Amino acid sequence: MKPMTPRMTITLNGAEHVHHGSGALSELLKELGVNPDQVAIMVNDRIVPKGEREAVRLREGDGVEILTFMGGG
Amino acid sequence: MKRNENSVTIPDDVDPGRWMDLARSASADDVRRALDCPMVGEADFAALLSPAAGGVLEELAQRARARTQAHFGRTIALYVPLYLSDYCSGGCTYCGFASDRGQARHRLEPDEILREFEAIAAMGFQEILLLTGERTPKADYPYVRDAVAEAARHFAAVTVEAFPMTTEEYRGLAAAGCVGVTLYQETYDPVPYERLHRWGPKRDYVQRLAAPARVLESGIRFAGLGALLGIADPIFDVLSLYRHALQLRRRFWQSGVSISFPRVCPQEGGYVPPHPVSDRFLAQIIFAFRIAMPDVPLSLSTREQAAFRDGMAGVGISKMSIASRTTVGGYQAHNASPDGQFHVSDDRDVASFCAALEAKGLEPVFKNWDKVFR
Amino acid sequence: MNPVEKLVLGGVEFDSRLLVGTGKFASTDVMVKAIAASGAQLVTVALRRVNPERPSDDLLGPLTKLNITLVPNTSGARNAAEAIRAARLGRELSGSRFVKVEIHPNPHHLMPDAIETYEASKVLAREGFIVLPYMPADPVLAKRLEEVGCAAVMPLGSAIGTGHGMTTAEMIRLIIADSGVPVIVDAGLRAPSEAAAAMEMGCGAVLVNSAIAAAGDPVGMANAFAEAVKAGLAARRAGLMSRSTHAVATSPLTTFLA
Numbered sequence: 053m054k055p056m057t058p059r060m061t062i063t064l065n066g067a068e069h070v071h072h073g074s075g076a077l078s079e080l081l082k083e084l085g086v087n088p089d090q091v092a093i094m095v096n097d098r099i100v101p102k103g104e105r106e107a108v109r110l111r112e113g114d115g116v117e118i119l120t121f122m123g124g125g
Numbered sequence: 126m127k128r129n130e131n132s133v134t135i136p137d138d139v140d141p142g143r144w145m146d147l148a149r150s151a152s153a154d155d156v157r158r159a160l161d162c163p164m165v166g167e168a169d170f171a172a173l174l175s176p177a178a179g180g181v182l183e184e185l186a187q188r189a190r191a192r193t194q195a196h197f198g199r200t201i202a203l204y205v206p207l208y209l210s211d212y213c214s215g216g217c218t219y220c221g222f223a224s225d226r227g228q229a230r231h232r233l234e235p236d237e238i239l240r241e242f243e244a245i246a247a248m249g250f251q252e253i254l255l256l257t258g259e260r261t262p263k264a265d266y267p268y269v270r271d272a273v274a275e276a277a278r279h280f281a282a283v284t285v286e287a288f289p290m291t292t293e294e295y296r297g298l299a300a301a302g303c304v305g306v307t308l309y310q311e312t313y314d315p316v317p318y319e320r321l322h323r324w325g326p327k328r329d330y331v332q333r334l335a336a337p338a339r340v341l342e343s344g345i346r347f348a349g350l351g352a353l354l355g356i357a358d359p360i361f362d363v364l365s366l367y368r369h370a371l372q373l374r375r376r377f378w379q380s381g382v383s384i385s386f387p388r389v390c391p392q393e394g395g396y397v398p399p400h401p402v403s404d405r406f407l408a409q410i411i412f413a414f415r416i417a418m419p420d421v422p423l424s425l426s427t428r429e430q431a432a433f434r435d436g437m438a439g440v441g442i443s444k445m446s447i448a449s450r451t452t453v454g455g456y457q458a459h460n461a462s463p464d465g466q467f468h469v470s471d472d473r474d475v476a477s478f479c480a481a482l483e484a485k486g487l488e489p490v491f492k493n494w495d496k497v498f499r
Numbered sequence: 500m501n502p503v504e505k506l507v508l509g510g511v512e513f514d515s516r517l518l519v520g521t522g523k524f525a526s527t528d529v530m531v532k533a534i535a536a537s538g539a540q541l542v543t544v545a546l547r548r549v550n551p552e553r554p555s556d557d558l559l560g561p562l563t564k565l566n567i568t569l570v571p572n573t574s575g576a577r578n579a580a581e582a583i584r585a586a587r588l589g590r591e592l593s594g595s596r597f598v599k600v601e602i603h604p605n606p607h608h609l610m611p612d613a614i615e616t617y618e619a620s621k622v623l624a625r626e627g628f629i630v631l632p633y634m635p636a637d638p639v640l641a642k643r644l645e646e647v648g649c650a651a652v653m654p655l656g657s658a659i660g661t662g663h664g665m666t667t668a669e670m671i672r673l674i675i676a677d678s679g680v681p682v683i684v685d686a687g688l689r690a691p692s693e694a695a696a697a698m699e700m701g702c703g704a705v706l707v708n709s710a711i712a713a714a715g716d717p718v719g720m721a722n723a724f725a726e727a728v729k730a731g732l733a734a735r736r737a738g739l740m741s742r743s744t745h746a747v748a749t750s751p752l753t754t755f756l757a
Contacts, residue, residue, distance in 0.1 A: 065548040084551040090559045091549055092592040099587055117548065119588055121558045123530065124545025124572050125520030125659070125686070125708030154740075161741035164676055164701075168738075186752035375679050378642045405756045436755030 075110035129319040141364030144171035151175035165417040173413035185412040189441040192419040202444040204252035213258025216323035219396040244457040251492035252282040260288040277302025289336035295343030307349025312357035313365030341377035355389035355398030383422035415441035427471040447478040509629030509650035520708025537721035572599040579618035600632040624648030636667035657687030675701040691727030698731025
């Protein structure tokens with residue numbers, strides 16, 4: 053049997069997003085074309101420090117927030 | 126930095142060192158700036174103590190009166206002191222109660238305290254200041270606390286001038302109904318301090334200096350500060366006193382400080398002040414405080430002559446004692462002499478003093494707040 | 500007046516007393532040039548969700564090339580819990596311990612919520628943040644914020660972005676008189692002369708964003724603010740001359756003195 057590419061539906065920055073991959077954060081960032089050094093990530097309301105990203109595997113239904121800086125006073 | 130034989134120094138946040146020159150030699154322009162700026166700072170206060178400011182004393186007086194009226198209206202708060210005890214463990218060279226003085230000692234017993242309170246209340250007073258000497262077994266913390274608790278049943282405001290206490294003890298006083306604690310540093314200069322306080326717990330300069338902070342930490346509303354003018358360089362002491370008050374106000378911003386201006390005069394024991402402060406300079410000091418701290422109660426006792434007190438009332442001074450006795454008790458027995466710890470220079474009774482204030486357009490106020498706020 | 504040479508926030512020293520914001524600039528390029536012209540060492544930034552469709556408008560890259568410390572703000576937060584979360588995310592992203600606590604639930608006037616600001620500041624100071632709270636010009640609140648460990652207080656001069664200047668000057672005077680931490684006027688300034696006036700009054704620093712970003716020439720205006728802040732501080736140190744007083748004709752008060 054041919055292995056299927058895993059796919060899962062997550063809530064990304066408040067909107068539904070279908071992720072094609074293993075659920076590793078690096079794969080998600082690559083899929084989005086986002087520079088991993090320039091974002092902070094929260095999964096299910098918990099901040100994932102940069103050093104702990106490797107250990108995270110997203111699962112169906114997870115809520116993910118990816119944030120960066122913008123101009124502000 | 127001044128350092129006494131035991132290497133005790135004045136703390137940085139009280140040390141007036143950097144302002145001393147300005148207080149001695151400010152220019153007329155420095156004084157003018159100090160008189161005109163909306164927020165008087167440390168340099169301005171120093172300038173107001175200078176000889177140049179003394180040359181325009183009338184202007185200082187006008188400014189001081191304007192600020193007194195703006196914050197206190199045309200009123201003078203009245204209080205009365207009651208010496209509970211003249212037992213003392215202190216050896217203050219300048220004091221009539223020092224423990225090497227030969228006189229018989231006395232303390233008021235609970236029934237006597239009660240009769241004194243009743244006599245004082247009958248004179249119309251609503252604010253009473255309870256005094257003792259340094260801590261002794263005869264007049265210790267429980268004795269003072271119990272007197273406060275009883276006083277709180279008779280008066281709207283009870284304040285204490287006794288010995289330095291722990292924060293816990295001050296909390297106990299607050300709970301008993303004490304709204305203010307006065308504790309003069311006497312002098313902020315550790316060198317004469319060491320010399321003048323010959324023995325007893327009062328030799329501990331640092332402990333005494335830290336006591337007003339403990340007072341305010343405990344929740345007591347007011348810490349009364351003062352330097353005994355005449356026993357050391359008054360410029361040094363007045364600048365330190367100002368910085369001490371400033372520092373306490375910043376730290377305990379929900380509480381208040383009040384300042385008194387005791388001036389030493391010859392006591393039993395023949396003490397002659399080495400740095401006598403003239404009427405004019407005392408007036409200048411008071412004006413400087415009023416201009417720099419418009420909202421702080423400034424108090425003048427009956428140590429001073431009637432004419433000086435009448436002149437200063439409302440022109441800087443916002444609070445005064447009257448009909449005082451500086452003996453232990455003495456309010457119920459009318460034949461007793463008023464003179465004990467210090468000589469009472471203004472010996473008018475309540476009615477004639479109030480008449481003098483009213484003649485100046487000032488209203489005597491016996492009660493400033495009520496028990497519901499305690 | 501204490502002639503402290505440097506601005507000290509949470510034990511960190513700064514030469515510049517002008518903080519600038521990064522909002523409302525026409526382009527990142529102009530923003531970077533304006534920051535450089537301002538000489539600011541502390542620069543505020545806001546957090547937002549990444550937009551994968553527009554990955555180019557990244558700020559962090561250009562900002563990290565400047566020799567500045569980032570101060571992430573918590574704008575967008577409507578209460579203390581949201582602000583605390585934003586602050587933690589900001590620290591994760593910037594590596595900076597500084598945070599500007601900014602909680603303004605009303606989108607029309609953006610006035611800060613004193614209660615939520617206090618609660619968030621208390622928690623964040625305990626967590627080791629160097630907390631700079633944007634606050635109403637309230638002297639009592641200023642002391643309360645100092646007590647919970649804020650490194651400065653940042654009262655507003657007037658509402659954010661209005662350019663009405665120091666409408667709260669009297670309150671800010673009271674805050675300065677009692678404050679044990681630097682007072683930084685934040686929001687409402689329009690002209691460099693207002694920044695100079697704030698410094699003359701005794702403020703430790705000023706924070707400016709719209710007045711630079713929305714100026715005809717943001718880089719020129721950033722430079723003007725830098726000069727004004729320096730002039731105001733120098734004036735304070737030099738001591739302003741007194742205003743001439745009109746003589747008060749009253750009866751003398753000192754005749755009782757010999």
